[in-house]
Amino acid sequence: MSIQVQGVQQSFHGHTILEDLNLTLEPNKIYGLLGRNGAGKSTLLNIISNRIRPTHGTVTLDGESMHDNDHTLGKIYLMSEVNMYPERSRVKNLFKTTRLLYGGFNDAYAAKLVHAFGLDINARFGKLSTGYRSIFKLIIALCVPVDYVFLDEPVLGLDANHRELFYQELIETYSDQPRTFVISTHLIEEIANLIEHVFVLNDHHIIVNGEVPDILAKSYTISGPQTDVEAYTANLNIVGEDHLGGITAHYVYGALENDRPIPDTVKVDHLDLQKLFVILTNTKEEATAYVN
């Protein structure tokens, strides 16, 4: 029981977008898919949902191919930024179409969400604002009878109140009826405690793939006077550094040396997910821009 992405590679016109990518999505978990603009998050989601075909590699659900297969495709839903619905159709008719094509739809929950978000179901999809397009697609995503829901930028254009409401409803429906959610977003802080497992996509590869507490447990800030910090972090996996006045901070991703004494002048803290993400995905230019 899982979605397996195996050896997926994608290139467009000689440009590599994804390279030898492998990952597993297990049932009933909430995942975060993080990556900078252009890192290939949407491409990966489009490959999983068979909207595009990878140059190499396979995607399977419970061992069955995802390619051109109603049975597996009908068990997933991808909410994406690209608008897939006919512009002239009315919201209420699109709900009906979804019910017909997916073979089910939680009408009662949809009605509740429509009311809570203030969505006009008589409006035509093309006339909705960016925020309400997101809300419309979110409502469908939460009401279709699938095992895997992929949310690509789910809160695009949503104000703070609607974002709050969305996260609450996400947890509510997840608690009532557990299924897998994969959330791809730039608003890392908002989902940092919501996701159990995180993937970070950078430079065509997955550079982080693990349970969030485990990842954060091995992410450290070591700060203090430069010489002491450098002495302590020698040979450790230093992924970034900052300097402020006489204080140096080294960011370490990986295990510390347990038998190495921590000098009194040096402070060891953990990083939060957003900070870790920024450090791991900074370009060289961005990283040096901090160092003054």
Added chain:
Amino acid sequence: MQFNFNSTEPIYLQVADQIEEAIFTQTFVEGEQIPSTTEISKEFHINPATVLKGMNILVDANLIEKRRGVGMFVIAGAQARIVEKRRDQFYTDYVKKLVSEAKKLHITQAELAKLIERGFSAS
């Protein structure tokens, strides 16, 4: 209840700490139900599994118990157990730190004792 998300402590431990604190201050009264996993999860955008992990620490510590189909309840005597535990930890959590800071500030033992007396009389 509130969570300090800048804290470097894992979230499930923070959940356990916050519920324990609420029992200690009698916000959650013995014998009564505490908020459900989903309620806490929804309020603070924390994964339900994480909240449950935090609650299980308190179940193991005999502070709360699960009643099937109803929810989590504060066990009788939980507050007393928390007080006992905190007394045990008082030396490491507060006294050691206090003395260490006092030393850095060149406060003598006698001066510190006086300050403590002053603290008691002020409150």
Added chain:
Amino acid sequence: MSTKLRVTTRYLLMNQLKALGEAFLAVIAIFIIIPFILAVVSGNLSDFSLPNTIANFSWGFLIGAFIFLYDSLTYDNFKLFIQNGLSRKTFWAAKIVTTAIIAVIGELFAAFYRYAISAPIWGISAHAALMKTPYSLYGNFFGSNVWINILVSLLFTIIFFIATGITGMAIGGGLALLSKWGQRIVIVVVPVVAIFLIGFVGNSSADKQVHYDFTWLANLLKFLIGYPQHEPAIAGSFSPAVPMITMLIGGAIMAAIAYGFNQLLKVKN
């Protein structure tokens, strides 16, 4: 028929019937109401004959054009279906089933209109009405029993509509793979080249000086439309069998091409 194919077909069918209804209303508006208003405005009401206008509708052309155009629309439906967890294969199959159903419904409607409405208004027999259609080339093939000839004409036209629709699917499927720019270029360039080629063939056949020999092409075309091999070629006695088989084979080839293009469909940007 799998559940997914059934629901996809139902969706396409409902949408197409609705669009076909709208097209019918548009045609009625354009060919009855506007001429009528013009006649009233210009004071030539006596020139306007409602029964004649009604009788002269030839729905077959509208249905053929509609099936072709609707089947060529590909990308928007593909997006909606892949969003709803339906495979390319199912989309393709549902389109073919829908085309067949619309072809049958459309032709039955057109035939009913021709023989039950137009013919009485014109005051002509069913046979005469049949001979006013493009099928007149084959209209007497089955002898004097007009109803058998009409029945075969229905089958013939239905096959023609289906083959036309599937050709539309293949063309639309190919266009859907191109960028907007590519689509524009193809839509402009292909007709120009086709006209040029037709002109070229026509000229070289007429001009015996040039030694391109296109008689084989002429013979092939004659064969394909069912031109009699031995008997004198009298319109009405051509054989509908060869063109029907040709359309079936052509339709199958187009269906295969459409399937190939359909497999290559992907969501853009």
